[in-house]
Amino acid sequence: MIPYGRQTIDAEDEAAVLAALRSPFLTQGPRVEAFEAEIAAYVGAKHCVAVANATLGLQLAYAALELGAGEGITSPITFIATASAMEQAGLTPVFADIDPETVNLAPRALDVAIGPQTRLVAPVHFAGLPCDMAAIADIARARGLKIVEDAAHAIGSDYADGGRIGSCRHSDMTVFSFHPVKTMTTGEGGAITTNDPELHARLVALRSHGIVRDPTRMARHDGPWFHEQQTLGLNARMTDLQAALGSSQLRKLDGFVTRRRAIMDAYRAAFADLEWLGLPPDAGAQRVGWHLFAVRLDFAALGRDRTAVMAELAGAGVGSQVHYIPVHTQPWRRRQRRQGPFPHAEAWYDQCLSLPLFPAMTDAEVEQVIAAVRALRP
Known part of the structure; x- marks a missing residue:
């Protein structure tokens, strides 16, 4: 049976994972940092945070914006995680209809759906085809709304007006999925890109229990072992095994x-x-x-x-x-x-x-x- 989607794994991928297995690091180590730098360079973003899966990536991205109570708008044609992650972050999901041709969030429907409680727009690049992000960004920015792109389908795609999806030229953050049926895989896994250094710092903390290790961001610093929990976070960390596979896949x-x-x-x-x-x-x-x-x-x-x-x-x-x-x-x-x-x-x-x-x-x-x-x- 030919499946609708399947990972493509070769000997180079296997060797990369085996090398990680034989290294001192199995969980979060140097391969994660290297993979983040490679993703950021590939899409043209300043920062990347690798995560255990894209659902957690969406949740962390929404939470990092610190929007408080309110509503987030997305497409009804998406995997349930786009909306469910909003609720996990304290937002109420609201839907706006799709463009019947592209199956992406329709800018006109978005404009109509925005209300006094709207805080966020999460467009979904369905099947890898980019949304009309220039129009969506114009509408959202005029209302003071934040934008998180759900690009679970779209790594490797370019915007119609130029630039790679993930560069965040039209958004605050972009979230990718590396599930096995996606364009590249880390097994499970995902990544968040952004150009905002403050959002990057919040994402790094949220990914690891809300813990901050940077002395310049702490209230006090007792020594090299010291850390502070500054917010309520999750364990959303990617492993070095996943990152090793991701780096190998990214090259292809x-x-x-x-x-x-x-x-x-x-x-x-x-x-x-x-x-x-x-x-x-x-x-x-x-x-x-x-x-x-x-x-x-x-x-x-x-x-x-x-x-x-x-x-x-x-x-x-x-x-x-x-x-x-x-x-x-x-x-x-x-x-x-x-x-x-x-x-x-x-x-x-x-x-x-x-x-x-x-x-x-x-x-x-x-x-x-x-x-x-x-x-x-x-």
Whole structure:
């Protein structure tokens, strides 16, 4: 079965992890600092903080802004962590509808959703395609709002107006995920980038129980062993094992992005004539590190529902997945605050399906997916 996504691990990655296993450091050591510096340099940010996973990264980013009680706005088409991390940080999640073409947060819907309690905007770069961050930033900055980009899908992508996602040219912070199905992996893991030295210092403390070790930031300093807990933090630290894998993967990231784009091009050419299949938007020359090949299927035209289509694809050895169930429809969200309808998000859910896309796919596997999809004809 070809899965919808899978890590790409080679002998270089294995050697990097083995070297870390044989070193004096298994938890947080020099490889974490090196990985942070490499990520910051790759995206063009001043600071990077590596974390155990992207959910904790979002929570720490929200908490570092010290916004107090209020609301944060995000897209309903995202993994639940984007919103749940807001609640962990003391904010109430509010949703704004997507652009039906890009599946990203629509600037116009964001503008309408902003209210007197809004403190934060968390746009999600769905499938790796960047949001219209220039428009979102204009709207948010005019209202004095903070911005945290959920770039769990988007490492290696560039903004439409230039610059790499993670450079924070339109935001206060950006959060990446390195889960195995993402564009690069550390097993579990994530990272936060920022250009603000104060936010960086808060993130470092929040990542490790709220502990500060920098003497210049302490109320007192008794000696080289001394530290202070200055806030309530978490253990969100990345291990040296993860960082070793991350550094090795980062060296291959551009190649991963190139291969993903080539597979996307093959799919576009193969499916262009299928009236019952809606393709992702064509980003043209813009560099997009596609994480998902998420399409719209007209199930009515096909004469069968999504369950039947997924079973038919599985029978041909092709895995598929749904990204995402709109977050505002989840029972927990409906108990907290009934929101919606969001017609574009709900229409997306009714038709979406993610098909295999990962760098280790062979050309034969790409052709297998193409054949299985074309065989779905009405």
